[in-house]
Amino acid sequence: MSEQFEQKVEHEEEHHIVSPFIYLTIVGILLVATGLTVWASYIDLGEWHIAPGLTLFWNPVVALAIACTKMVLVVLFFMHVKYTTKLTKLTVASGFFTFLVLIFMTLIDYFSRAWGRW
Amino acid sequence: MSDSTATANGALAEAGDAHHGEHPAYQRHHFESVGQQFDATNFAMWLFLLTEIMFFGGLFTAYMIMRNWYYPAFVEASHQLNIGWGTGNTAVLITSSFTMAMGVWSAEMRKKGLLVLFLVLTFILGLAFLGIKTIEYSEKWEKHHIPGIRYSTQSFTNPQSDPEVYKEYHDKPLSPDMASKTEMYFFLYFAMTGMHALHMIIGISILGFMIVRARAGAYTTGHVTYVENFGLYWHFVDIVWIFLFPLLYLISRH
Numbered sequence: 338m339s340e341q342f343e344q345k346v347e348h349e350e351e352h353h354i355v356s357p358f359i360y361l362t363i364v365g366i367l368l369v370a371t372g373l374t375v376w377a378s379y380i381d382l383g384e385w386h387i388a389p390g391l392t393l394f395w396n397p398v399v400a401l402a403i404a405c406t407k408m409v410l411v412v413l414f415f416m417h418v419k420y421t422t423k424l425t426k427l428t429v430a431s432g433f434f435t436f437l438v439l440i441f442m443t444l445i446d447y448f449s450r451a452w453g454r455w
Numbered sequence: 456m457s458d459s460t461a462t463a464n465g466a467l468a469e470a471g472d473a474h475h476g477e478h479p480a481y482q483r484h485h486f487e488s489v490g491q492q493f494d495a496t497n498f499a500m501w502l503f504l505l506t507e508i509m510f511f512g513g514l515f516t517a518y519m520i521m522r523n524w525y526y527p528a529f530v531e532a533s534h535q536l537n538i539g540w541g542t543g544n545t546a547v548l549i550t551s552s553f554t555m556a557m558g559v560w561s562a563e564m565r566k567k568g569l570l571v572l573f574l575v576l577t578f579i580l581g582l583a584f585l586g587i588k589t590i591e592y593s594e595k596w597e598k599h600h601i602p603g604i605r606y607s608t609q610s611f612t613n614p615q616s617d618p619e620v621y622k623e624y625h626d627k628p629l630s631p632d633m634a635s636k637t638e639m640y641f642f643l644y645f646a647m648t649g650m651h652a653l654h655m656i657i658g659i660s661i662l663g664f665m666i667v668r669a670r671a672g673a674y675t676t677g678h679v680t681y682v683e684n685f686g687l688y689w690h691f692v693d694i695v696w697i698f699l700f701p702l703l704y705l706i707s708r709h
Contacts, residue, residue, distance in 0.1 A: 352490060354563045355556070364553035371545050371700075375538065378705035396709075400701035407697045415556045415690045417683075422494050425501055432505035436512045443516050447523075 353420035363414045367407055374403040481678040493680055500684040504691050511695055514647050518702060521639050527629060528636035531611050533706040534624045535600060536644075537591065541704040544587045545696065551580035552693040555686050562682040565675045570682070574666045577689070581659040588652055595641070602642040608634040624708075644703055651699060654692045661685060 382395035413419040418429055479489060486492035522529045558573035598617075599607035610617040611634040614626040629637075665685060668674065674682045 352493060354560065357557060357560055360553055360556045360560070364549060367549045367552075368546060371542065371549065374701050374705065375542050378701070378708040381709045396705075396707065397701075400705055401698075404698050404701050408694050411552065411690050411694055411697070415552055415693075416687050421497065424494070425498055428498060428501045428505065432501070432508050435505070436508050439509065439512050440516050440519065444519065447520055 353417070355414060355417060355420065359414055363410050366410060370403050370407050374400055377403070479677060481676065489677075493683075496680050496684060497687075500687050504687060507691060511647075511650070514643070514650065515698070515702075518643050518647065521636075521643060522706075525633065525636035525639060528611070528633050529640050530707045531614070531624075531626045531629060532600075532637040532640035532644075533703060534620050534626060534708075535595075535598070535610065535617075536704045537594070538704060538708070540587050540591050541700055544584055545700045547580050547584050547587070548693050548696050551577050551584070552690050554580060555689045559679065559682050559686045562669075562674045562679040565677065567669065567672055567675045570675060571666060571669050574662060574669055578659060578662045578666065581655055581662065585652060585655055585659070588648065595645075600637075600641050601645065602638045606638050606641075608637060611637050647699055647703070651692065651695050654695070658685075658689055658692055661688075 377399050378396065380396075382399060384395060385393040387393055412429065418426060482489050482492055486495065554573045554576040558570055558577060561567075561570035561573055595601050598610065599605050600610070608629075608631070610620065611626075611629045612631055614621050614628055620626070628634075662685075665674070665682070669682075
């Protein structure tokens with residue numbers, strides 16, 4: 338019984354109210370980052386020739402890095418994941434992991450299907 | 456006899472009252488506490504959002520592969536999108552996420568007036584986003600850039616025929632074969648932004664319902680689950696746009 342009671346207390350303490358000041362800071366960063374990504378798209382950031390036939394362009398890398406940063410801020414603060422239970426944190430992380438598996442396994446298939454025949 | 460029945464009923468009623476007295480009326484009986492109920496529904500909402508990630512993930516994967524194959528077509532087709540409208544819409548949507556987050560805060564603080572205000576602001580910003588999207592879509596219709604029988608590759612085989620875009624980017628003419636692949640870009644553009652817009656329409660409809668309920672005081676009793684979980688949905692739709700914007704509008708502007 339006392340164990341149950343402790344669990345209850347723990348749950349009720351977990352509901353964290355995020356302050357409007359944090360929301361304002363985050364929305365400010367998000368808007369600045371939007372401006373930054375538009376500005377960066379007008380600059381040629383060059384490319385990296387990793388190997389013959391394999392080139393990495395820096396522009397999309399920077400654009401995606403900014404988008405990922407924005408996403409992390411939205412997830413942590415607007416969606417309260419920073420203040421939530423371990424179960425929800427694990428759920429969110431596994432969701433993104435599964436998404437990456439979807440992208441990478443599909444790309445591996447596309448890149449390797451005609452391996453050596455290009 | 457009648458006395459004993461009355462006592463029995465009274466005892467039952469008392470037991471019932473005592474049971475209800477332990478927790479607020481909005482707590483369902485199968486949950487141990489309000490906190491547990493909140494965590495469980497929060498977890499369920501995230502499970503739903505994971506299915507949404509996989510749903511949009513398929514579209515993003517298709518985009519990545521097509522973009523790798525037909526890069527020149529994707530670059531020139533993306534020049535057709537108006538960067539001003541795109542950036543403006545991103546700002547509108549991010550601001551609507553902020554007003555939604557403030558709505559959740561108002562519900563948590565039990566401020567009914569503020570909650571209604573922030574929900575109405577989110578509603579208006581959502582409509583503004585769809586309005587701007589409509590302007591963009593109608594431009595695509597006028598230029599024959601909607602995939603289908605009406606589709607025309609003229610802007611790409613002969614870029615100078617499209618002076619507004621040409622004077623900014625000086626695109627070189629694409630071969631007819633590569634120019635036909637711009638249709639694939641626009642197909643993905645409409646599939647992805649269209650699916651996103653559908654999510655916005657669903658979100659705005661739910662917001663309308665929530666505004667009515669919020670005015671009746673439904674979410675300012677301490678029971679914030681509905682507002683909180685709708686907020687998660689709204690922020691998720693915002694995140695999808697955060698990725699759609701650079702991928703569709705900013706492929707290569709230099």
